[in-house]
Amino acid sequence: MADVTRKDLVHALNSAADLLDVLGSDEGGFRAAAYRNAARNLDRSETSLDELRETRFAGVPKVGKGIAAELMGYLDSGRFAPLDEAAEQIPEGVQSLFAVRGLGPKKVRALWDAGIDSLPRLRGAAQSGELAAxxxxxxKGAQALGQAAQFVLDSQDRFLLSQGLLAGEGVQQALAGAGLEAQFSGDLGRLRDTLPGADLDLTGDPAAWASALAGTEGWEAGESSAETLSGRFGSVPVTLHRAAAGSPAFRPFDEPEHAGLDLPDPAELIQTHDIRGMLHTHTVWSDGVSTLREMVDSVLALGHEYLGTGDHSQSAAYAGGMTPERLREYIAEIRGLQAEGLPILAGAEVDILADGSLDYDDELLAELDYVVASVHSAFGLSQADQTERLVRAASHPLVSILGHPTGRLLLRREGYAVDIDAVLDACAAGNTAAEINANPWRLDLRWQDALRWRSRVRFSINTDAHSPRGLRDVRYGVMMAQKAGLTPADVVNCLERDAFKAWARG
Known part of the structure; x- marks a missing residue:
């Protein structure tokens, strides 16, 4: 049985629909529409994946016997046959165009028909004027696509910090079993948010390192010399370097931005155990996979003190956003859990609309314990309009936290154009915390911005977790906060529950 998640199923259905649209072999688009409808309803289903497997997806709207059989095949084999069949008919270069922001199936087909069949070709066509024709x-569209293609090309062969850490820690563990101590160095030692691979320093003989790593699950040996040993751990390139005995490890705040600053003693920097409240989390009320009760239990099991919820508001219909009626039901369930003695607060991630207003009226927002306000749409606004939008939201008296303030997704898309200093100035004036989103795809707010504003703005390190597993991402947010020189006093969810609630509504 393959390790397939609900998101994997949804992604496979949508990807198969996209490729069918590119091929044009699906007369009338009925099969592609069926896959998209199935994906939408599967994503919204509150039934666990184990139950869906047992019932062969019975009861999920728009998932008929044919699609159910294909999904069961995916669960068993780890391969979605319709997607594989469509992919075999489309060159890989054409498929890579889907990574470019702003390209859907129709435009990908148009590019393919025009002979623009890869990312380098798209970039070149945009630069030469061929694409504009x-x-x-x-x-204008050609210029934007050229920039987006360049972003994707620049992101190739780079990895998230979380991937680098997983590889580095795996290698460290294997070496430690042989009595060898390795320290992170290079980009990994500096905790860069993306990196080309994992570098580690250790003393001794590379032959001994190779022997210690031999047979380690996930390790694939590469070249070696008198000073280095290279290889891969999973998909991540790893290089071990011989270090002089007693050479210092890199520290995460050894960056040019730190030069000349009066930073706290490293012992005073925030640690993961300082985070008391796990705020901005998602449950089955929107696009999460667990119930409110399950998320509370998971937070407590990790050693934190309380859960702050953050399910989506109505404009995020794609993520099961809650209508005002459902939000009231959601708040009622949370109040019931509080009455049972569970340490939980009622929060919501409320969409910031294009004009800077919020997705619910103030009367309804006031029923929550706190509000995370975030942008999920209208990324193409001008810098002036986008800045005004976020400033208005950050200045709203009921907004407690400004969520993922730049909207970036590392290695996937750039953030929207915004004057982040003007936005953080509004946060300072309105006593609104700026989120450091710990999801390894986001790490947003950037640590460089938090470093510049650390004495003027308070922050909230949030996981944006959609499952209990996602709660563990808090460590990546803490790493970024450490690079920003933050202490527990700078972070609002280091407060006890009642103190945080008083701050949020103060």
């Missing part, structure tokens, strides 16, 4: 693109 293709029907449906134009000069």
């Amino acid at each position: 293709v029907k449906g693109f134009g000069a």
